[in-house]
Amino acid sequence: MTAALDLQIKTLPESPGVYQYFDKNQIIIYVGKAKNLKRRVSSYFTKNHDSGKTRVLVKKIESIKHIVVHTETDALLLENNLIKKYKPRYNVLLKDDKSYPWLCIKKERFPRVFLTRRVIKDGSEYFGPYTSVKTVRTLLDLIKELYPLRTCKYDLSAEKINTGKYKVCLEYHLGNCLGPCEALETETHYNNSIKEIKNIIKGNFRESLDRLNTLMLDFAEKMEFEKAQNIKEKIDRLSNYQAKSTVVNPTINNVDVFSIISDETHGYANFLKLSNGSIIQSHTTEIKKKLEETDQELLELFIVEIRQRFNSQAPEIYVPFQVDLGESVKVTIPKLGDKKRIVELSERNAKYYRQEQFKQIKIVDPDRHVKRIMAQMKKDLRLKEEPRHIECFDNSNIQGTNPVAACVVFRDGKPSKKEYRHYNIKTVEGPDDFASMEEVVYRRYKRLLSEGESLPQLIIIDGGKGQLSSALKSLDILGLRGKIAIIGIAKRLEEIYYPDDPIPLYLDKKSETLKITQYLRNEAHRFGITFHRNKRSKSAIQSELEQIPDIGKQTITTLLRKFKSAKRVKEASFESIKEVIGNSRAVKVYQYYHPESKE
Incomplete structure (x- = not known):
């Protein structure tokens, strides 16, 4: 300095x-x-x-x-x-709002209501911005169904209307407009509709529903049932729209809800705007970290930017943890009830957005996806380096027969099947999983060392403390303890054990790290079981033929190649066996299965 x-x-x-x-x-x-x-x-x-x-x-x-x-x-x-x-290089910068759609109520006599992407400071009222054009169009469709509004761009001044300058157009004859251009609709009636439209946009449906209900009953009393039915359909549409947007009780009014979840490199923040218990706006974005910012720092930045962008004047915000925003806004951290549920809904939106981003990244930028996964595994499993190369071991034996082991290899979080290896247990008698694990780990890494191959950053042992201790003995002999990270994963509660630590680690059941670890363990188990099953099957097939006196392995192989199984050999005629292995050996095989025969 x-x-x-x-x-x-x-x-x-x-x-x-x-x-x-x-x-x-x-x-x-x-x-x-x-x-x-x-x-x-x-x-x-x-x-x-x-x-x-x-x-x-x-x-x-x-x-x-x-x-x-x-x-x-x-x-x-x-x-x-x-x-x-x-736009400083080391600051987090949120995307701007230039292309977001707004709902405009034009400042003019008999105001038009339409979608726009340009905000012009001419006194018109703008609602938004909205993050989805579809949302705005749905709202506009509802408004047009409930309230016949003009769509023309005429200057409907009192003077021009009184002089009869305009004539009603097709929209009037279709029932989509009440004809203010010919003074067929009063300005007071039109402005009342605009007032109710503003309430609907803000999420306040009560006033519109009350007016429509009163109107429906008036028509019914006057025996004008067709008009009453028309109003009832409008009430149903408005109620249906309200039902879809209501998530909490209507007493929660004029509140902004913010939440964030994050990983090593990015934050994912969500904003919900509530009015009368209805969500009237929602926005989620990805924030790239520049200097390992905390969730609090990112959320504070997001809150200030979004409240400016969406022109929010809500006096209260709900957040999952404390933020410093000064005294101009009330900050609430809900603990129970509907308020808590709406914050959880916001968090769920952020999580779904994060998952969508991951799926897209996996397709368009696989390198970033791998880096994120590796960084997360390093953090979750408390490793010194990213586990780009992982190996997992599993033993397989049934009642001590045909003991085998399997080693599967993952690189960058994906199986490398050409590097998978099977092992026949050579030095262990009987069903001893601990000794078998010790043998196979020793054999695996002694060979890698002798051949000068790269060693993994992480070894996973399928089993608890016992199997992990056995594997450690082999690493000690080879001088690799401390050079390769090693953990054991137990089946019962998916707990993860570390060397010299009696207390296991429990990962979040939904975490990607646990899913990849389970994938490794399951793949090792599948690979080992397949090898074990094939070996058992081969052993069972050969065992019966091997009982035949003076019949060697080559003869057994020849018979199996022709007849496919010991059962078919047993069922075959003497002549067909003789064609395959000759007369003298055929006599021995046939008489073994048919001792009463005198061939």
Whole structure:
């Protein structure tokens, strides 16, 4: 750190504000907010940072500028505006909202209601932005079904209407417009419809439903049943739309809900806007981490940006954990009931979005998918390095017969089947899983060492503490203990055991790390069982033929090649056996199965 930079830091005020870091070319490379500018900026130069990117950032800082503000809220807003303006390299930047659709109620006599992507400051009212055009079109269709509105662009001033300048068009004859251009609909009646439309857009359906119910009953009393039925259909459509959007009780009004989930490299944040218990807006986005930001930091950034973008004035927000947003908004962390459920719904939306992103990434960017999986496994299994090469061992024997073992190999989280290996247990008598595991692990890595092959970053043993201890003995003999990470996975509760640690690790049942670990274990079991079954089957077939005196292995092989099984050999005629192995050996085979024969 230069003397000039040190002096700047020492003279910073202990007040809320925003700081800007500049590099040697006087380009802004980072913008941040702080409750206490001096303490926050000093921490960059006094802490040992785990993140490599943060260390690089600190090295590039040549000068600092700051802006003091009155409150934390001002600092949040100013930070957000500066990030959007300068787009610093080391700041998280959310996508802009240029292409999002809005619902516009035009400022004019007999206002039109339409979808637009351009916000013009002409006094018109804009609702949104919405994240889906489909959502806006559905809402517009509902509005048009309930309220006949004009779609023409005429200037419907009182003077032009009174002079009879316009004539009703086809929309009037189709019943889609009530003809304000010929003064067939009053401005008061039209504006009442606009008022109710605004309520529907905001999620307040009660007023429209009450008016329509009253209207329906009036028509019914007047015996105008066709008109009453028409109103009833509108009520049903509006109620159906409300039912689809209502997720909690209607007392939750004018609230923003935010949540976030994250992995090593990205955060996934969701926003829900509630009005009268209905979700009227939803937005989820992916945020790329730059300096290993915490969930709190990312969520604070997301909240400030989204409330600006969606022009939200909601006085209260629901979040899953505490965030610092100043005193301008009430922050609630729900613990029970409907409020808690709506936060969980927001989190579920974030999780589904994350899963969709993963599926897309797996297709278009498989390298990033692999890096993410490997980073997650390294973190979850507490490894020193990413387990790009994993090997898993499993023993198979039934009542001590034909003991075998299997080793399966995964590279970058996927099976490498050409590297799978089977082992016949050679040094162990009887069903001794521990000794068998010790033998096969020793044989596997002694061979890899002698051939100069690469060793795995992780060994998985199918079994608990006993099998893991046996495998460790072999690694000790070979001098590999500590050089290769090794764990055991038990079948009962899927607990994971580590060397010299009696307390197992329990991974989240839905975690990708556990799924890959289970996949490895199941693949080793399948591979071992298949080999064991084939060996048993071959042994069972040959065992009966081997009982025949003076018949060798070559003769047995010849018979099986022709007849396929010992049973068919037994059922074959003397002549057919004689054709395959000759007279003298055929006599021995045939008389073994037919002792009464005198052939």
